[in-house]
Every structure is written in C-alpha cells, then in structure tokens.
Amino acid sequence: MTARNQAGAGELLELVRSGRATTRGALQQATGLSRATVGQRLDRLFRAGWLREGAGGPVDSPLGGRPSITLEFDGGHAVVLAADLDTRHARVALLSLTGEILAEHGGTLVIEDGPDAVLGELGRWFAELLDKEGHRSEEVCGIGLAVPGPVDSGSGRVIQPPIMPGWDGYDIRGRLARAFSEHSGGGEVPVLVDNDANLMAYGEQRTGxxxxxxxxxxxxxxxxxxxxxxxxxxxxxxxxxxxxxxxxxxxxxxxxxxxxxxxxxxxxxxxxxxxxxxxxxxxxxxxxxxxxxxxxxxxxxxxxxxxxxxxxxxxxxxxxxxxxxxxxxxxxxxxxxxxxxxxxxxxxxxxxxxxxxxxxxxxxxxxxGERAGLVGAGALVVEHLYAPDRAEERLRALGV
The missing domain is CATH 3.30.420.40 (ATPase, nucleotide binding domain)
Structure with missing residues (x-):
C-alpha cells in the first residue's frame, strides 16, 4: 500500500470517488501531501477527464482560509457495457461510470449453444446498442459479464459449470473482447467475468x-x-x-x-x-x-x-x-x-x-430485479479500472 505522504494520483482519485475527501484541502489533510503536490496530481486527473469541479460551489476548507471548490468524479467521460447471461435469455446494457443504466436490450440467447456462438452474439448486441444510443466504441472503457456458473476471477474462466455445457475453461474474456471489436469496429477492451449471483449481490449492496x-x-x-x-x-x-x-x-x-x-x-x-x-x-x-x-x-x-x-x-x-x-x-x-x-x-x-x-x-x-446483475457487472468494471494502482497504469498509458 502507498505510504500516506506518497499518495499518487490514483489514491487521490479513490478519495474523491469514495467521498472521503472532496476538496484540495481535504486531500492534503488525508494524504499529508503539500498543496503543490496535490495540485500536480490533480492536474493529471483533470487532463485525463476523470475529475471535474463540483456543481455545489465553494465549501469551507478543513485547513482554514478561503472556501474550497469541491471535486467530483466525472462519470460521463466514458461508458461501460454489461451483460447478464441466463440459461435461455440474456440482457445487455450501456452504463455510465456512476452506475446509471443509459440503455438496455434483452432477448433469447441459449447458453447450451456454446460460448463461441453466445459471446459472438453478445458482441453484436453491444455494437447495436452503442450505435442506437449514438456512442462510439472508443468511449467504452470495459465490459462486465455475469454468467450462471462458478468463475475463477484470476482467469475469468468458468470452472466445471453444471448448467453451462461446453464452457468449462473457455477463454470468455478473449472471445468477448474480439466479438465486440469485430462488430463495433473498435479496439479490444478489458473484459471482466464473474458469477451472476455475485454480481447481483454486488449491485444490490452497492446501490441499496x-x-x-x-x-x-x-x-x-x-x-x-x-x-x-x-x-x-x-x-x-x-x-x-x-x-x-x-x-x-x-x-x-x-x-x-x-x-x-x-x-x-x-x-x-x-x-x-x-x-x-x-x-x-x-x-x-x-x-x-x-x-x-x-x-x-x-x-x-x-x-x-x-x-x-x-x-x-x-x-x-x-x-x-x-x-x-x-x-x-x-x-x-x-x-x-x-x-x-x-x-x-x-x-x-x-x-x-x-x-x-x-x-x-x-x-x-x-x-x-433483472437489472441487478447488469449494475453489479458495471460496478465491477469501474472498481477495477479506477482502483489506485490500475488508475496509475492507465494515466501513464494516456500520457498524462
């Protein structure tokens, strides 16, 4: 874990996203960093488009002096795609980074048809949803998928699933990333996979x-x-x-x-x-x-x-x-x-x-209800991509 007085931009982002520190003064107090260092690290987050000044106006600073401008995570700088697979039906959704479902689609999709066909169809549904809502594939930062079987979170593969014949050990992440790229014309994006009950629990606990x-x-x-x-x-x-x-x-x-x-x-x-x-x-x-x-x-x-x-x-x-x-x-x-x-x-x-x-x-x-798995899958992607260490890697990749 990063030492308190060495917190990077990723840690500052986490403090703002969680609501634990939402002004420059509060970030100084929480991290022990100087005003100048906090400013430099926030500048990286502003340039990436991940933070913005809040609409609530100035608030009192915990360090005294002039009131501070509040900071907030910009949930509109990217979007997330999510899918929830059942045995004979599936739902897909487009979500904001703050968990709001912007659009969704459901239909028949039989899991016994096998991973290649099912994941290929999901890729097509995703592309159609983006096109219908006027979003470009480049705006998608990640995909979350809920499946009705036990998942090894390290590999994203299902392990001996009783009701998913043909899926055991299959490279779900790779196939869905390729399917999305093929149908949307964009690059491959990170794919996270988890059990449906897990993601339903995650969505319900996070929101309610x-x-x-x-x-x-x-x-x-x-x-x-x-x-x-x-x-x-x-x-x-x-x-x-x-x-x-x-x-x-x-x-x-x-x-x-x-x-x-x-x-x-x-x-x-x-x-x-x-x-x-x-x-x-x-x-x-x-x-x-x-x-x-x-x-x-x-x-x-x-x-x-x-x-x-x-x-x-x-x-x-x-x-x-x-x-x-x-x-x-x-x-x-x-x-x-x-x-x-x-x-x-x-x-x-x-x-x-x-x-x-x-x-x-x-x-x-x-x-x-039926949206719980979608909300949980979206939250899983956001928590992964904007976690402190991963955020630092992505900021470096963006060149900021």
Whole structure:
C-alpha cells in the first residue's frame, strides 16, 4: 500500500470517488501531501477527464482560509457495457461510470449453444446498442459479464459449470473482447467475468445497502446460488466456488438427480427448474423458472404452494448460512423471489437459526430485479479500472 505522504494520483482519485475527501484541502489533510503536490496530481486527473469541479460551489476548507471548490468524479467521460447471461435469455446494457443504466436490450440467447456462438452474439448486441444510443466504441472503457456458473476471477474462466455445457475453461474474456471489436469496429477492451449471483449481490449492496458490512443475496432460478459481500468486497472463496448453495445435499432430495450428476442437491428439489418439473407432473405446463414466475404473478394455486415448499427447503439451508456469516441483509432474487417463496424461507429460517443470528437481520427481495446483475457487472468494471494502482497504469498509458 502507498505510504500516506506518497499518495499518487490514483489514491487521490479513490478519495474523491469514495467521498472521503472532496476538496484540495481535504486531500492534503488525508494524504499529508503539500498543496503543490496535490495540485500536480490533480492536474493529471483533470487532463485525463476523470475529475471535474463540483456543481455545489465553494465549501469551507478543513485547513482554514478561503472556501474550497469541491471535486467530483466525472462519470460521463466514458461508458461501460454489461451483460447478464441466463440459461435461455440474456440482457445487455450501456452504463455510465456512476452506475446509471443509459440503455438496455434483452432477448433469447441459449447458453447450451456454446460460448463461441453466445459471446459472438453478445458482441453484436453491444455494437447495436452503442450505435442506437449514438456512442462510439472508443468511449467504452470495459465490459462486465455475469454468467450462471462458478468463475475463477484470476482467469475469468468458468470452472466445471453444471448448467453451462461446453464452457468449462473457455477463454470468455478473449472471445468477448474480439466479438465486440469485430462488430463495433473498435479496439479490444478489458473484459471482466464473474458469477451472476455475485454480481447481483454486488449491485444490490452497492446501490441499496452500502453500509451493510455482511450482505448475502440468494438467486433462485434455473439453479440456486449465493453472492456474498463482506466489508464492501465480494467473497469468492479460493477459486470462485463460494456461494454454490444449490449443491448442498438435503434429505428431501435423496432420490432427485441434479444436473451436476449427483443425487440430493438442493437445486434438484427447490430451484425454479425443479418447481417447473413438479408443475408439469401435476398437469400444469411450465418449461422453466420463468414460466413459474409468470404463474406466481397470476396467483396460480399449485405454483404458489410449491414455491412456498421450495422456500422452506432453501430456508433450512440458509439457517446455516446466517449462523455462519451473521449478515445484516439476506436478499432473495430470481424467478421464485416473491411472497410465497419468501414466506417459506422465513418459516424455516426463524425456526432453525439461533435468535441472536436473526435479531438484526433484514430478509428482503431484490430491489433492482433483472437489472441487478447488469449494475453489479458495471460496478465491477469501474472498481477495477479506477482502483489506485490500475488508475496509475492507465494515466501513464494516456500520457498524462
């Protein structure tokens, strides 16, 4: 870590972006740098177009003397592209650097068609979105991608994904960067890949619960997965496998074959796909978790009953999660996120977990809905590109 009196332009940018120091005087006080050195380093950020003077006018300086002009991150100097892949559907979005969704598009995209075809199509969607909104490819600073499988964050490759046949170990970053370049006519840009539940958790925590130091989001759709944010950072485990709740064994699933090849997994009996199969057995047409969601929205009694039962099974597993992590927020998202499922979760969770573990726990449904993964993917790109060390590298590359 950079010593306090040696803070570079990247550290100053981080202080302004986080709101911890938003005037020249406050930056001097936070870093121990002289007024002249702060001025020189801010000049680099101004020339790059990353900082601007705030619209709020002068404020009192912590060092006394004349009021200081506030500084703020310029969220309009570049844009980010994001995509969220589900098993049979995908969404893409154009975002500002401050996380605002400027435009989006959704459509059918079948993950079983394989990475080459799917990522090629995403590249085309990105180019069309930019063209429609009047943005040039040169304005894009990075791409974020959410996928429904465990991701090794170092390589950006999915590792043995149960519901992504043909994707194991594939170079997702390289293929998507090339697809974007081919369809947009621009150069290749950095691509970051992470698990969908992770990025949904990141988006929800960043926008709605920034002060929550232990945040858990559980996505219940085709599969079941959790994203965990601790002290503002994603917890992924040693190789991206953290949060894979769908493959915890439960007694109710002893005879149920999971898509991973094992019997007894939670996802085999309590996911959106599992509920859809049980509805079909009961004579109710339902091909997927999205069909279950539509039936729940219509108040279909059979769907409501099965969703509540699934919630109870998930709630029993979440009692252990809550006891282990002691989160302040437990958020339910995905196709089954609604009153029946949430009621089932609460019934079992409060029965099984110690009262101390739930005394300060809020159990909520997703606020961002289908946009959560897109917002999280965009935030991941921005946090990566404007982190102090990376910011310094990019400033040098820009020649400022």
């Amino acid at each position: 619960h920034p002060d929550c130091s232990a945040f858990v989001l559980v996505k219940v759709s085709t599969g079941i997965g959790a994203g965990v944010v601790v002290d503002g950072s994603l917890y992924r485990g040693i190789d991206g496998g953290a949060g894979d709740l769908g493959h915890i064994r439960v007694p109710e699933g002893a005879q149920a074959l999971c898509r991973c090849g094992s019997y007894g997994c939670l996802a085999a009996v309590a996911s959106g796909g599992a509920v859809a199969r049980r509805l079909v057995e009961a004579g109710v047409p339902a091909a997927s978790g999205s069909d279950v969601r539509r039936l729940l929205a219509a108040g279909h009694p059979e769907a409501v009953g099965l969703a509540r039962e699934a919630g109870r099974m998930v709630g029993e597993v979440l009692a252990t999660v809550v006891t282990l992590l002691n989160p302040g927020v437990l958020m339910i998202a995905g196709d089954l996120a609604g009153t029946p499922f949430l009621t089932g979760v609460r019934e079992l969770l409060y029965q099984r977990a110690l009262p101390r573990s739930t005394a300060h726990l809020d159990i909520l449904t997703s606020r961002l």
